[in-house]
Amino acid sequence: MVTNPVYGSNFPDPAVLEVDGTYWAYATKNQVEAMPVLRSSDLVRWEEVGDGMPQLAAWVEPGLNWAPEVAAVGGRYVAYYTAHDRATDVQAVGVAVSDTPHGPFRDDAERPLLCQDHEGGSIDASPFTDHDGSRWLLWKNDGNHVGVDTFIYVQRLSDDGLRLEGEAQRILKQDQEWEGTLVEGPYVWPHAGSYYLFYSGNAFDSDRYGVGYAVAEQATGPYVKPRDTPIMVSNEVAAGPGHGMVVERHGRTWYVHHAWPPGAVNVPGPGRQMWLTELVFEPSPDGGPDVPRFLGPRTDLDVA
Numbered sequence: 001m002v003t004n005p006v007y008g009s010n011f012p013d014p015a016v017l018e019v020d021g022t023y024w025a026y027a028t029k030n031q032v033e034a035m036p037v038l039r040s041s042d043l044v045r046w047e048e049v050g051d052g053m054p055q056l057a058a059w060v061e062p063g064l065n066w067a068p069e070v071a072a073v074g075g076r077y078v079a080y081y082t083a084h085d086r087a088t089d090v091q092a093v094g095v096a097v098s099d100t101p102h103g104p105f106r107d108d109a110e111r112p113l114l115c116q117d118h119e120g121g122s123i124d125a126s127p128f129t130d131h132d133g134s135r136w137l138l139w140k141n142d143g144n145h146v147g148v149d150t151f152i153y154v155q156r157l158s159d160d161g162l163r164l165e166g167e168a169q170r171i172l173k174q175d176q177e178w179e180g181t182l183v184e185g186p187y188v189w190p191h192a193g194s195y196y197l198f199y200s201g202n203a204f205d206s207d208r209y210g211v212g213y214a215v216a217e218q219a220t221g222p223y224v225k226p227r228d229t230p231i232m233v234s235n236e237v238a239a240g241p242g243h244g245m246v247v248e249r250h251g252r253t254w255y256v257h258h259a260w261p262p263g264a265v266n267v268p269g270p271g272r273q274m275w276l277t278e279l280v281f282e283p284s285p286d287g288g289p290d291v292p293r294f295l296g297p298r299t300d301l302d303v304a
Contacts, residue, residue, distance in 0.1 A: 002044045004275045005259070005275050007046045007274035009273070010270060010272060011038070012028040012243070012271065013027055013185065014256050015027075015070065017072065019101045025038040027068070029064075032051070034053045034056060035053040035065060035105065042249075044301065053068075053081070053096060053104065054103075057107035058110055059085055059110060063084065064082075068080065068081035068082075069126050069245070071127040071135075074159075074160060077097070077100065080137065082123040083112070085121075090145070093114040093139055094112045119146075119148065122141055123141075123142050124185050125138070130190075135157035138153065139152070141153065152183055152184075154171050154219070172186070174201060176225065180201060180202035183199050184201075187199070187244065189246040191292075192281065192290050194216065194217065194290070196214075197215070197216070198246065200212075200242035204240065204242070205265060208234075209234075211232035211242050212229075237262065238297035240259060242259075243257060244258070244277075249303070255277045258272035259272065261273070277297050278294070278296065279294055
């Protein structure tokens with residue numbers, strides 16, 4: 001038996017990639033590293049590796065690197081990350097490449113991959129590869145930063161994962177009371193012929209932050225929210241759980257996410273720690289798509 005959090009120091013917006021039995025975790029910057037990287041053989045015991053992006057791109061203003069996610073593409077590793085764009089003075093999405101999953105990741109571009117400066121900026125990029133091999137990128141416009149609506153977008157990626165193709169589509173927005181002024185942190189997971197879009201809503205620095213989901217018949221939607229309440233919320237052991245992604249291990253499905261210690265939201269302390277919460281899918285009572293359910297957050301973990 002092991003216990004949550006699986007990493008007790010600050011590690012916001014975690015994302016995990018499995019490569020040949022080793023798990024690599026990436027997070028929003030800390031006081032020293034632009035892209036903190038951890039390594040594990042079992043998802044629960046993590047060791048620090050270092051900075052996966054020691055050299056920033058020319059377009060980046062240092063200090064605001066957020067929420068990297070990494071995909072294996074054609075024998076290389078491609079990181080999609082958020083950073084501050086010097087030219088527009090808003091957050092934007094960049095793409096960086098490495099020969100190894102722990103970096104160093106390099107972005108040699110003069111401009112970001114994506115920057116919706118007219119919509120507050122672009123953040124929280126998440127790559128997805130469909131069953132047919134097509135690659136897609138999801139992200140959020142940073143609308144709450146400037147007092148406008150937030151949308152989750154999706155757009156086709158080139159086969160090498162380095163360029164956007166076609167047109168961006170809006171597939172979700174904040175329209176439920178629990179979400180407050182925003183939705184963010186998207187992650188798509190296919191299950192039983194449906195596509196599940198897990199996302200976070202409300203303010204990350206409050207105990208109102210939580211996780212909701214929407215479901216569709218294809219990765220690009222249209223997505224439907226089957227309920228008007230979140231499926232993961234604060235409890236007695238974790239505050240403001242959210243901004244995570246899904247990973248499988250030994251036939252079980254897990255949601256890797258962050259959460260604050262109870263009573264310590266946005267105050268000096270360990271910050272947003274990395275948690276592991278089991279995700280199960282149960283038959284829908286009306287015969288529709290299976291219903292996802294989180295078994296937690298809980299401190300005790302039985303991870304085979």
